[in-house]
Amino acid sequence: MSRILIVEDEPQLLRALTINLRARGYEVKPVADGRSALVVAGAGEIDLIILDLGLPDMDGVDVVRALRGWNNVPVIVLSARDAQAAKVGALDAGADDYVTKPFGMDELLARIRAALRRTDSTNDAPIVRTASFTVDLSAKRAERDGHEVRLTPTEWHLLELLVRNPGKLLSQQQLLQQVWGPSYATETNYLRVYMAQLRRKLEPNPSQPQHLLTEPGMGYRFAP
Amino acid sequence: MSRILIVEDEPQLLRALTINLRARGYEVKPVADGRSALVVAGAGEIDLIILDLGLPDMDGVDVVRALRGWNNVPVIVLSARDAQAAKVGALDAGADDYVTKPFGMDELLARIRAALRRTDSTNDAPIVRTASFTVDLSAKRAERDGHEVRLTPTEWHLLELLVRNPGKLLSQQQLLQQVWGPSYATETNYLRVYMAQLRRKLEPNPSQPQHLLTEPGMGYRFAP
DNA sequence: CTTGCACGTTAGGAACCCGTCAAGATCGAG
DNA sequence: CTCGATCTTGACGGGTTCCTAACGTGCAAG
Numbered sequence: 019m020s021r022i023l024i025v026e027d028e029p030q031l032l033r034a035l036t037i038n039l040r041a042r043g044y045e046v047k048p049v050a051d052g053r054s055a056l057v058v059a060g061a062g063e064i065d066l067i068i069l070d071l072g073l074p075d076m077d078g079v080d081v082v083r084a085l086r087g088w089n090n091v092p093v094i095v096l097s098a099r100d101a102q103a104a105k106v107g108a109l110d111a112g113a114d115d116y117v118t119k120p121f122g123m124d125e126l127l128a129r130i131r132a133a134l135r136r137t138d139s140t141n142d143a144p145i146v147r148t149a150s151f152t153v154d155l156s157a158k159r160a161e162r163d164g165h166e167v168r169l170t171p172t173e174w175h176l177l178e179l180l181v182r183n184p185g186k187l188l189s190q191q192q193l194l195q196q197v198w199g200p201s202y203a204t205e206t207n208y209l210r211v212y213m214a215q216l217r218r219k220l221e222p223n224p225s226q227p228q229h230l231l232t233e234p235g236m237g238y239r240f241a242p
Numbered sequence: 243m244s245r246i247l248i249v250e251d252e253p254q255l256l257r258a259l260t261i262n263l264r265a266r267g268y269e270v271k272p273v274a275d276g277r278s279a280l281v282v283a284g285a286g287e288i289d290l291i292i293l294d295l296g297l298p299d300m301d302g303v304d305v306v307r308a309l310r311g312w313n314n315v316p317v318i319v320l321s322a323r324d325a326q327a328a329k330v331g332a333l334d335a336g337a338d339d340y341v342t343k344p345f346g347m348d349e350l351l352a353r354i355r356a357a358l359r360r361t362d363s364t365n366d367a368p369i370v371r372t373a374s375f376t377v378d379l380s381a382k383r384a385e386r387d388g389h390e391v392r393l394t395p396t397e398w399h400l401l402e403l404l405v406r407n408p409g410k411l412l413s414q415q416q417l418l419q420q421v422w423g424p425s426y427a428t429e430t431n432y433l434r435v436y437m438a439q440l441r442r443k444l445e446p447n448p449s450q451p452q453h454l455l456t457e458p459g460m461g462y463r464f465a466p
Numbered sequence: 467c468t469t470g471c472a473c474g475t476t477a478g479g480a481a482c483c484c485g486t487c488a489a490g491a492t493c494g495a496g
Numbered sequence: 497c498t499c500g501a502t503c504t505t506g507a508c509g510g511g512t513t514c515c516t517a518a519c520g521t522g523c524a525a526g
Binding site for chain 2: 120121122132185186187233234235236239
């Protein structure tokens, strides 16, 4: 069964969550602050993290960011009802889902199942094909019409994000923060330039893209 | 069977409701003021609360607000016909639905069933389907008759709020504040414009909407 | 019937976003 | 140091979205 790391400073809630998840057959590691969370996560063997944003020692968003530096384990964030901004920040930093307090145990369990299901399915499809090009994620190669296409590191990073989330809309902030880092969230210029380059290299008709799509005002989407 | 807390200061009505609901098999806790309501609710084991806004000791809106601090049990508000403002306030504070006095027992029972059903249904499906359209919240995609429908950021934001609270009535203030920000709470014009656009894009017959419903004077509701 | 109110509908200009291009700036290899 | 590749930055035109105000409609009260 899956191993879950719970990071929550309220002892009552931490205990309740631990008991409930153990009762469902999960293996649970409860910790009460961000530092311990990073240590335990660093030790590996964790399939999912449940993280309260309101921690005593660190900003929860920083915890997510630190994790994302070397790990892609799914993170579900817990946040107070009024902490809208922190929630958004955590998602941008790479959290997978969020639950607003107060929440029902059923809802949390459902989101845990969903998150675990997601990682199961995404890891075993390293080659993505479309009508006009092919991307091999494990070999880091892209092909078009049988010829290999050379991509720069930045181009590759951006393409990988899009292709790993087929059909899903990725916001500009999400993309910018993942590719360029947290402080570049407003440099939408970069996105325009690099999306144009990817299209020029991969799309048959770059001015009418069929797979690397723009959703005005919202972000970009890869259509398989 | 479900446990219902009734908060009502008129003894006659309290008694009538209690008898009626018990006859339907619900377990009922009748109380006559706000303070007792919070105590009983705090003890837990309550699946739904029916709350009269005209209480002797506390403003009903404050009761809702206090509840929402630590609990997300559904709340149905009872209000006199002329207490329009209080009703809206209660919805903004987090109430789920309202019934105007005088009301029929059938109507109240129907709303009770709806509210209980809502919490039962495991909320893990980020894909919402109706007879005429489909909304995928995680991919940020909307479909109608198999075709994708393009929504602008504002349209999407509004639709997402409605769809994430199926069956629940969202007041105009709630919607305006969430989508446009706290200072736009009175610009009801925006809502009319954007609701019309959503209906035009999603409803088969926009002038007779079946899923994006108006509650005159109160707000809007998404009916699955 | 008149009046007032809330909602639906429409349209146009302002503000914003995106694709494109090209010229520096930076970096690493030889 | 020189050179090429890559990344950053700024500017512009065209398209989309948003805001705003006006008008139309249905309903209920007087």
